[in-house]
Each structure stands twice: as C-alpha cells, then as structure tokens.
Amino acid sequence: MPRFETRRWAPDPTAMGGRRNRQAFAYKAFVPDEIASVEPELSSKVAGLLSEAERAVQTLNLDPPNLANLEVLARRLLRAESVASSWIEGLRISQRRLARAEALEEEASDVTARSVLGNVAAMEQAVQLADLNRDLRLNDLLKIHKTLMTSTERPEGAGSLRVEQNWLGGTPYNPLAAEFIPPPPELVAPLMADLLRFVARTDLQASVQAAVAHAQFETIHPFGDGNGRVGRALIQIVLRRRGLAPCFVPPMSLVLAANSARYVGGLVAFREGRLADWLTVFATSLGAAARKSVELAAELTRLQQAWRERCGQPRRDSSAEALIQLLPAHPVLTVEAAATLLKRSKQAANEALGALEAAGVVKQTSIGQRNRAFEAVEMVRLVDAFERELAIPEDGSSPRRPAPAGGRHRR
Numbered sequence: 001m002p003r004f005e006t007r008r009w010a011p012d013p014t015a016m017g018g019r020r021n022r023q024a025f026a027y028k029a030f031v032p033d034e035i036a037s038v039e040p041e042l043s044s045k046v047a048g049l050l051s052e053a054e055r056a057v058q059t060l061n062l063d064p065p066n067l068a069n070l071e072v073l074a075r076r077l078l079r080a081e082s083v084a085s086s087w088i089e090g091l092r093i094s095q096r097r098l099a100r101a102e103a104l105e106e107e108a109s110d111v112t113a114r115s116v117l118g119n120v121a122a123m124e125q126a127v128q129l130a131d132l133n134r135d136l137r138l139n140d141l142l143k144i145h146k147t148l149m150t151s152t153e154r155p156e157g158a159g160s161l162r163v164e165q166n167w168l169g170g171t172p173y174n175p176l177a178a179e180f181i182p183p184p185p186e187l188v189a190p191l192m193a194d195l196l197r198f199v200a201r202t203d204l205q206a207s208v209q210a211a212v213a214h215a216q217f218e219t220i221h222p223f224g225d226g227n228g229r230v231g232r233a234l235i236q237i238v239l240r241r242r243g244l245a246p247c248f249v250p251p252m253s254l255v256l257a258a259n260s261a262r263y264v265g266g267l268v269a270f271r272e273g274r275l276a277d278w279l280t281v282f283a284t285s286l287g288a289a290a291r292k293s294v295e296l297a298a299e300l301t302r303l304q305q306a307w308r309e310r311c312g313q314p315r316r317d318s319s320a321e322a323l324i325q326l327l328p329a330h331p332v333l334t335v336e337a338a339a340t341l342l343k344r345s346k347q348a349a350n351e352a353l354g355a356l357e358a359a360g361v362v363k364q365t366s367i368g369q370r371n372r373a374f375e376a377v378e379m380v381r382l383v384d385a386f387e388r389e390l391a392i393p394e395d396g397s398s399p400r401r402p403a404p405a406g407g408r409h410r411r
Contacts, residue, residue, distance in 0.1 A: 040204070072328040165184060
C-alpha cells in the first residue's frame, strides 16, 4: 500500500513569509507502491478507450501519409510535442520563434527559445534511446535530463537524481503549504529502479504501460527540476519502444497542456489508486493527438503539392524540390543552413531559395546579404492552426499551468 512518511523540516531563520515559515515543522512525504510486477485491472469502458487510442496511433504509423520525405513529419510532430511540453512548464513560445532561434545566430539571446530547444534535443535523444535494442537504463534518463537542463537558466543538478526534498505548490521556500510532497530523496533511486523494471516489461498493453510509467515517474519526481518534461519524454520512449509508434509519436502534450486541470487531476487520481480515471485522461489525450496528426500529414501533403505547382513542377533531383520536401521540418532557413541540409553548394542553395521566393513559397525575413533568412510563412500558419485546434480545452476555458513557477516545487 502507498504510504506517507513523516519528516521534519529544519528551522530556517532566513526564510521568507513570516515567523511560521522560519520555524521547524513536520511534513508528510508520499511514497508510492512499487509497480514492477503490477497487473492493472481495466474495465471494459477503459479498455475500449485505450484500444481506440492505440488504433489512432497505428493509423498514423502504419498508413503513412503521401509525403516524399516522412522524416519531416516526425520532426514536425516532435517539435510540437516539445513546445507543448514546455508550455506546461510556463515556457510559452511559438513555432516561428523557435524556428528562427534554430536558424539565426542573432536569436541566441532568446532564453526561452534556448530552453525549449533543449527540450527538443532531449526529445530527440529519447527517440534515439527508444530505438536501441536494449532495456532503458537510469543513465539514459539522466542523460536526457542533462540535455534538457543544460540549456536552461537553472542547470544546477542537470543529469543527477535529487538529493533534497522537493514539492509541488505552496511556496519556493519550504513544503509547509505544498499541494504534494514526493518521496524523500533516499527513496528515489530504488523507486526509479523499480520503474525501469516496469518499463522493461513486454506483457502489458503499450498505452497502459506508457500511462502508468509516466504517472509513477511524476509521483517519484526524481529531479530537482525538469520532471514534467522528462516524464513526458518517457511516454514517447515507451510507445516507440513497444512498437506502437515506430515512426510518429503524436504530440499529446498539446492536449494535456490545454486541459491542464484534467491532466493534474488524472495524476492525483493515479496516486490515490483511481487508475481508471488517469487511464481515461491518457487515452483520450493520446487518441485526440493521433487523429489530429493524421490530418496534419494530409495538410502537409496538400501544401507541398501547391508549392510544386507554383514552382512549375521542379525536377525530382532539383534543389528546389529537395527544399520543398524539407521546409515542413525547417520553416526558417539561411542559405548556409539550406546548403548543409541539401548537401550541395551555397550557390545551389541560394538559387533554390531564390526560385522558391519568386514563386511565393518562402519570404525573406531579414535584411542584408550576411544575415538573410527565408521563412515558409504558410508552413508556420499551418502548424499554428494545428496547435490551436489541439490546444482548445474541452471545457472551453483558457489553458493554464498546472503548477506555479519557481523554487523547488516546479514540475
């Protein structure tokens, strides 16, 4: 049975918030059950929701869209997932701003963009780990965390399990008014070992395994910061590793971010033993993201065909055609970046971008020969529309963060 362990918080004369916050007090940290051997019992209703969600993911993966370059869809979906996962942590950024930060050195001072690009890199690392023919290891998760946190303003503890008590809600000074207090730090390593044994199993339905693994990870909260983003990367790992999403993992964080109260409520339900409630949240979010991703793939195909028509149907081996295939994944490009992607000369890249600009496919967005950048405006608008449609809360309210920012209580 899960339990609470009573611990004592040492007095801190420098703590903010009045005399009470400076005094010693007792608090209760939650310790979940181990899950390595758990056998989830599912009602027919929940099992049906999970199967429906998995069919949607299979449709996305097993009936690939008519794209000349399937890698661009995988990259596009991974970026949508990374941006949305960062949204949940209060890091708001548009895909256009993210693309400019990737393409232009002058955007390097964008702190939020750097943090989200760190999340993108962590997600890419997670996908690569999922493709390895071996079980996931603790060191793998530590590397993902290090990649994520090194790009943030607070890289302390990057790549290491926490050695202090953390908490969610309340104040950043102590857990006196916390909404949830995860396990004490000395229990983190054994709980993570148990979680990894659970992730190594192959006898569970993939969506159930991903849902339980994520909720248990969030309950353990093994890092000082970055838990939510690494925990959502774990979903990607499980779904890909188990073969449900070998090519495309739908960006379900877009749905979770939009319905943040429901997301947090689902995680609370998991801790309280109401697994069905959490699996319902997970299944509906996964299914919605997968179905909308299928629609995005079709829209990408139509947009690329429209570009080809405007460019006079360029030859298959032309630089212009190659760029048309790559633009959905790289909607902002410099000549240098285009040359690198095309593996061709800067002159060939410049001529191809010029042809696409003349046809209205890209638009020059910076002035000067040295810092010229070209943006596929229609592509950016398409992705914005995709995110807006997935990010509409079911109750019609505005999306909001599930936890306050700052201190050791961040997600």
